[in-house]
Amino acid sequence: MFGRGKKEEKSSKKTSSRNLQIDTVIGPNAHFRGDIQADGGARIEGVFEGSIDITGNLVIGEGSKVIAEIKAHNISISGAVKGDIDGNKVEILENGRVWGNLTVNSLLLNEGAYLRGKTTMQGDVEPPMIEPPKKPKDKQDEGATIVDVEPKVKTKAEDES
Numbered sequence: 001m002f003g004r005g006k007k008e009e010k011s012s013k014k015t016s017s018r019n020l021q022i023d024t025v026i027g028p029n030a031h032f033r034g035d036i037q038a039d040g041g042a043r044i045e046g047v048f049e050g051s052i053d054i055t056g057n058l059v060i061g062e063g064s065k066v067i068a069e070i071k072a073h074n075i076s077i078s079g080a081v082k083g084d085i086d087g088n089k090v091e092i093l094e095n096g097r098v099w100g101n102l103t104v105n106s107l108l109l110n111e112g113a114y115l116r117g118k119t120t121m122q123g124d125v126e127p128p129m130i131e132p133p134k135k136p137k138d139k140q141d142e143g144a145t146i147v148d149v150e151p152k153v154k155t156k157a158e159d160e161s
Contacts, residue, residue, distance in 0.1 A: 023040030026045060044066055045064050047064065051070075052068050055073060066081045070087070074088055089105065103122065
């Protein structure tokens with residue numbers, strides 16, 4: 001009764017910060033082949049082949065090589081990735097290289113990053129209507145007459161006379 005509300009409050013904070021934590025790490029000397037499914041975050045520094053489906057954040061380190069279909073909340077890429085990526089926010093850093101299609105809400109490409117693939121941004125954002133600019137009406141132009149002036153070109157016959 002007295003402590004119950006506090007415990008529930010702490011547990012809800014724990015799950016929201018859990019997405020920011022890195023629970024799974026594949027080290028720089030590891031070669032892993034398989035599937036990763038997790039409710040937390042993951043960091044890959046070595047070689048990984050398979051599929052990644054996590055609810056947290058994914059960090060792909062600078063020396064890593066990943067061949068996988070990836071689904072994660074936020075993804076930061078410094079290494080090499082071959083495969084399709086689905087996430088809320090994808091950030092490809094200076095040393096990051098990606099060969100695959102992206103489905104994202106937000107994309108950040110740093111200078112020097114490499115991306116080869118199709119990018120699809122989720123959401124219902126309509127493109128702006130493009131209309132030709134309207135010509136402003138000046139009061140001075142209303143009474144003006146338009147005179148067509150063409151420069152006169154002399155012919156040889158006119159030149160000789």
